[in-house]
Amino acid sequence: MDRINSLRNGPDEHGRFGIYGGRFVAETLMPLILDLEREYRAAKQDPAYAAELKHLATHYTGRPSPLYFAERLTAHLGGAKVWFKREELNHTGSHKINNCLGQILLAKRMGKTRVIAETGAGQHGVATATVCAKFDLPCTIFMGATDVERQMPNVLRMKMLGAEVRPVTAGAGTLKDAMNEALRDWVTNVDSTYYLIGTAAGPHPYPEMVRDFQSVIGTELKEQFREAEGKLPDAVVACVGGGSNAIGTFHAFLDEPDVAIYGAEAGGHGIETENGHAASMTGGRPGVLHGNRTYLLQDGDGQILEGHSISAGLDYPGVGPEHSYLHDTKRVTYAPITDNEALDAFQLCTKMEGIIPALESAHGLAQVIKLAPTMRKDQSVVLCLSGRGDKDVESVGKYLGLLK
Amino acid sequence: MNTRIDRRFAELKAQNRPALAAYVMGGDPDLATSQAILNALPQAGADIIELGLPFSDPMADGVAIQMGAQRALKAGQTLLGVLGMVEEFRRKDDTTPIVLMGYYNPIYIFGVERFIAAAKQAGIDGLIIVDLPAEEDDELCIPALEAGLNFIRLTTPTTDDKRLPTVLANTSGFVYYVSMTGITGGAIKSRGAVGEAVQRIKAHTELPVIVGFGIKTADDAAEIGRHADGIAVGTVLVNAVATSLEDGKATDKTVGAVRDLVAELAGGLQRARS
Numbered sequence: 001m002d003r004i005n006s007l008r009n010g011p012d013e014h015g016r017f018g019i020y021g022g023r024f025v026a027e028t029l030m031p032l033i034l035d036l037e038r039e040y041r042a043a044k045q046d047p048a049y050a051a052e053l054k055h056l057a058t059h060y061t062g063r064p065s066p067l068y069f070a071e072r073l074t075a076h077l078g079g080a081k082v083w084f085k086r087e088e089l090n091h092t093g094s095h096k097i098n099n100c101l102g103q104i105l106l107a108k109r110m111g112k113t114r115v116i117a118e119t120g121a122g123q124h125g126v127a128t129a130t131v132c133a134k135f136d137l138p139c140t141i142f143m144g145a146t147d148v149e150r151q152m153p154n155v156l157r158m159k160m161l162g163a164e165v166r167p168v169t170a171g172a173g174t175l176k177d178a179m180n181e182a183l184r185d186w187v188t189n190v191d192s193t194y195y196l197i198g199t200a201a202g203p204h205p206y207p208e209m210v211r212d213f214q215s216v217i218g219t220e221l222k223e224q225f226r227e228a229e230g231k232l233p234d235a236v237v238a239c240v241g242g243g244s245n246a247i248g249t250f251h252a253f254l255d256e257p258d259v260a261i262y263g264a265e266a267g268g269h270g271i272e273t274e275n276g277h278a279a280s281m282t283g284g285r286p287g288v289l290h291g292n293r294t295y296l297l298q299d300g301d302g303q304i305l306e307g308h309s310i311s312a313g314l315d316y317p318g319v320g321p322e323h324s325y326l327h328d329t330k331r332v333t334y335a336p337i338t339d340n341e342a343l344d345a346f347q348l349c350t351k352m353e354g355i356i357p358a359l360e361s362a363h364g365l366a367q368v369i370k371l372a373p374t375m376r377k378d379q380s381v382v383l384c385l386s387g388r389g390d391k392d393v394e395s396v397g398k399y400l401g402l403l404k
Numbered sequence: 405m406n407t408r409i410d411r412r413f414a415e416l417k418a419q420n421r422p423a424l425a426a427y428v429m430g431g432d433p434d435l436a437t438s439q440a441i442l443n444a445l446p447q448a449g450a451d452i453i454e455l456g457l458p459f460s461d462p463m464a465d466g467v468a469i470q471m472g473a474q475r476a477l478k479a480g481q482t483l484l485g486v487l488g489m490v491e492e493f494r495r496k497d498d499t500t501p502i503v504l505m506g507y508y509n510p511i512y513i514f515g516v517e518r519f520i521a522a523a524k525q526a527g528i529d530g531l532i533i534v535d536l537p538a539e540e541d542d543e544l545c546i547p548a549l550e551a552g553l554n555f556i557r558l559t560t561p562t563t564d565d566k567r568l569p570t571v572l573a574n575t576s577g578f579v580y581y582v583s584m585t586g587i588t589g590g591a592i593k594s595r596g597a598v599g600e601a602v603q604r605i606k607a608h609t610e611l612p613v614i615v616g617f618g619i620k621t622a623d624d625a626a627e628i629g630r631h632a633d634g635i636a637v638g639t640v641l642v643n644a645v646a647t648s649l650e651d652g653k654a655t656d657k658t659v660g661a662v663r664d665l666v667a668e669l670a671g672g673l674q675r676a677r678s
Contacts, residue, residue, distance in 0.1 A: 014539070024508060024535045026464045028560040028585050031567060170470065176461065183463045188586035190562055288509045288535065289461060301482045302513030303460040 007254040007331055010322060015204020015292075018328060020321035023203045025291045028187045033291075037205040039110050044212075049105060056101045060134070061091045063098075063216065067224035067382070072352040080234065080375035082368055084355070084385040085221045087245065094358065094387030095217060095245045096127035096198060102213035104131040107194035114189065115139040117196045118182040120147055120175035120241065121313030121360060122154025123387050124198030129163035140164045142182045145173035147312040153391045172306040175241075175316040179290055199242025200320035203291030207320050214248025217384060222252050229380060235260040235371060238384040239364040240334065241278070241314035243323045245386035254331060263323065264367040266309035267336030278307035279336040280319045281327045294321045310339035310399070311359035313387075341366040343399060346389065358387030359396070408501040408529045409554050409577040412451060413612045413633070420677055423634030424625070424670050425614055426450035427505065428662065429472035430489055431458060431481030432645055437654040438476070441645070441662050442493050446500045448663040449670025452614075454532065454636060457486050457506030464534045466589030472642040475652070483510045483519070487526040494527035503530040503556060503577075508544065516544055520551045530554030530577045538570050545574050558582050559605060561597075568608045578612040579605055580636065583619075583628070589639040592618035592628075599631035622672025629676030637669055 010017040023033060043049040057063040066089065070082040087095040107115060115137050119125030125141040132139035141158055145167040148155050158165050171177040179202075186195045200210040218236075225233050236253055238246035240263040253259040268277030277283055280295040287296040289304055297305040297317035309315040326332040337345075342359055345366040350356045357365060361384070368383050375381065389396070397403045416423050426445050431438050445453050458473035458481050465473075490502055504523065511519045511533070523531075531548055538545075538557070545555045554577030562585060563571055572579065581601060583592045592598065602613050615628050616636030628635050644665045648658040 023537060023539045025537060026534050026560075027537050027558045027571065028464075028562050028582065030537045030539065031562045031564065171460075180461055180463050184466075184587050187464060188590070190585045288507075288512050290463070291535075293512075296509075298509070298513065300513070302510035303477060304509070 007326070007329065008251060010325065011204060011208050015208070017322045017325035019286070020294050020324040021204055021207055021292050023291065024288050024293065025203045026187060028190060032190055033203050033205065035110070039106055040205055040209055043106055043109060052105060053102055057216065061097050061101065062089065064220045064224065065089050067221060067228060070353050073349070076352060077369060077372040079373040079377065080379040080381045082372055083225070083233070083380060083382040085217060085249065085382055087217060087384060087386045088357065088361065088388035092127045092130050093390065094123040094127065095214060095248065096124045097130065098216055098248070099198065099210050099213040099244060100127040100131045100196060103196045104135050107137065107196070108135060110194065112192060112194035113137065114193045115196050116142065116182050116185050116193055117198060118142045118175065118178040119198060120178070120315060121311065121358065122147065122151040122158065122391060123313060123358070125163070125165070126154050126157045126161070128196050128198070129158040129161035132163065133161045140166060140185065142166050142168055142178040142185070144175060144178045145169045147174055150395050151312050151391050152394065174306065174312065176304065176306070183290070198244065200244045200247045200322060201242045201290065201292055201294065201318060207292065207322055210244050211247045211251060211322060214244050215251045217245065217248040218250060218252030221249065221382060225382065232256055232259050233382045234375065234379040235262060235381040237262045237264065237364050237367050237371065237381060239264045239314060239360045239386065240319060240323060241266065241316050241360060242318070243320040245384050247320060247322055249384040250326070250332060261332040262367050262371065263332050263334040264337045264363040265334055266311060266314035266363060267338040268308040268310070270338055271336045275305050276308050277336060278309040278315050278317065280317055281324065281334045282336045284317070286324065289318055292321045294318050294324045295327065310342060311363065313358070313360040314363060335367060337363040337366040343396065345369055346396060355385070356389035356393065357385055358389045359392045361386045407552070407554055407577065408499060409452070412499070412501050413578065416451060422629040422632060422673055422676050423451040423612070423614060424449055424673050425452040425454055425616070425634055425636040426641060426666050427454040427456060427636060427638030428641055429456035429458060429469065429476050430486035431476030431479050432472040432642065433475045433649055433652070433654050433658065434479040435481065435485065437658055439489055439492055440659045442489055443496065444659055444663045445666060446497055448666035450500070450666055451634070453500060453502045454505045454638065455486060455490065455502055457483060457504055457510060459507040459510060462507060464587055466587040466639060468589050468639045468642045468646065471646060483514050487522050487528070490526040490528055501529040502527065503532055504528050505532040506534070508533050508535050511544065516547055520548055520553065523553060524551060528553065530556050532556045532558065532580060534558065538573065541574050549574060549576060556580055561585050561601065565604065568605065572609050575611065578614050578633070579609060581605060581613055581615045581632070583615050583617045586617070588617055590618055595627055598628060602632050622668050625669045625672035626675040629673045635673065641665060
């Protein structure tokens with residue numbers, strides 16, 4: 001495809017994907033994100049940086065992650081072949097490590113001496129705490145108090161890795177509030193601190209940078225699928241909270257018109273339930289929060305809603321700006337998946353494939369469960385299995401009545 | 405452009421007096437009490453009023469102002485409600501400048517064009533929108549300037565000499581120097597550095613420079629007022645509201661608490677030039 005009509009050109013020099021993205025931050029932070037952008041451009045040109053990242057990906061993360069044919073699930077669904085891109089097998093148990101390694105090398109290049117991050121499910125917090133341990137930088141993780149409760153195993157992991165976990169009690173105590181608090185810390189500790197954002201959202205250049213670090217998912221997937229089946233998949237699917245595993249999966253396929261692309265949003269109690277879901281594209285409208293313009297859950301007066309999802313990682317009222325753009329251009333189909341659909345998918349995957357998926361990834365799987373039976377048997381759908389579900393066994397156990 | 409802000413600074417200059425800019429959250433703790441507080445500010449000694457537009461996610465503010473915004477939203481405050489407060493204020497006071505201070509999303513959702521018209525109509529003179537840096541001037545700054553509203557920019561310790569011209573290019577009314585890197589309600593680390601920073605900004609602009617963030621007492625006002633064309637206080641006033649409440653509700657002390665504190669700070673500021 002020619003470059004002019006490519007969907008892979010974004011963002012522009014102002015950090016925009018169409019009308020989305022941008023740099024909506026306080027002046028205190030503006031010089032910092034300009035610095036970061038300069039440093040990122042320089043690093044991208046530096047073969048030593050690329051080589052170090054590649055080495056870490058191979059020997060620390062364990063890349064490439066396998067592409068796996070889910071045979072029993074395929075037979076059960078009775079339609080397209082179902083494949084998993086096994087990001088849950090990465091070191092730390094999710095795709096989050098891909099981005100953290102890229103950014104920690106930047107932090108080191110910039111001479112920063114402290115790292116902060118926000119986390120929802122704790123996957124990004126764990127990945128950040130991990131790279132900070134490895135690179136010997138102190139780190140503070142902001143996590144909503146509600147999420148601290150429902151993702152206790154990850155909280156313990158972070159603490160054992162040497163991170164300070166700061167529970168945030170403002171608002172509903174979820175990812176949005178953690179991000180507010182991380183921004184407050186950053187604006188206070190500008191000289192020393194690197195803010196390691198975990199999703200493809202926030203002010204430019206974060207959405208671009210995080211996407212680039214996660215694009216390894218789609219690039220590998222494309223090659224692995226070609227090796228396995230000699231063609232492109234017919235559909236790729238990923239869950240979307242902020243949307244980092246999704247954009248990482250989608251990006252390599254945006255200019256392949258024969259590949260259908262689906263993003264599973266958190267439908268919570270159902271999209272018709274007011275403030276009962278976290279499907280910002282299906283149920284929200286464009287606004288400005290956390291440094292970017294994007295689809296947001298908000299009331300008529302522009303106040304941000306809390307939203308709800310069973311999955312802490314998807315429980316966020318916004319989404320990365322590139323997804324908003326892909327939603328408007330209709331290149332990607334975003335569909336809500338309810339809590340119950342995700343729970344069913346979680347159990348099905350566990351019982352049929354012996355893989356316990358993260359509740360986030362289970363939303364993607366629920367979309368596959370709807371999709372595969374509508375496709376022909378010679379077609380294929382690939383799910384980005386973005387994280388493993390060990391962290392969720394306690395909360396799912398409670399939902400299923402296995403615990404008191 | 406000759407606005408209430410320009411005229412007020414001309415008067416203050418003639419009187420050799422630094423400006424006291426007083427910030428209150430529009431709608432805190434309830435709509436009626438907040439209106440009474442607003443109306444009382446000029447008499448108490450505020451030269452300029454910064455009226456907070458409440459937002460659910462005030463990322464650059466400390467706990468005090470966050471709580472103030474939550475009280476206002478819980479009391480049912482909206483953007484239209486804040487504009488209504490200004491309209492009411494203007495019935496009795498046509499000279500005290502009012503600067504609306506807040507975050508962009510409520511304005512974006514209201515509609516930029518519609519907002520500018522309504523703000524002008526209500527009697528607002530300037531805007532401070534925390535999350536609209538110079539890089540996003542096309543959003544609101546340029547249309548607001550064209551309509552005759554001042555767009556006041558925050559400059560911070562991280563705004564170096566190289567960046568200052570970018571930040572000041574479309575700034576009007578006055579420049580708001582944020583005395584520290586951090587959120588509202590923090591503590592100023594070095595008072596001397598504030599004076600130097602103000603001089604650094606003044607080398608780039610003719611506009612008056614007001615210093616805010618971290619000014620809590622009459623002594624702070626006297627000290628910082630020596631180095632600048634004015635000071636801005638916010639957190640202490642919002643805290644005065646908070647401590648006057650009983651069970652979260654306004655008491656007969658609420659309006660007086662803010663009024664007395666403004667008078668005290670104005671008194672401190674008078675010592676700045678003596």
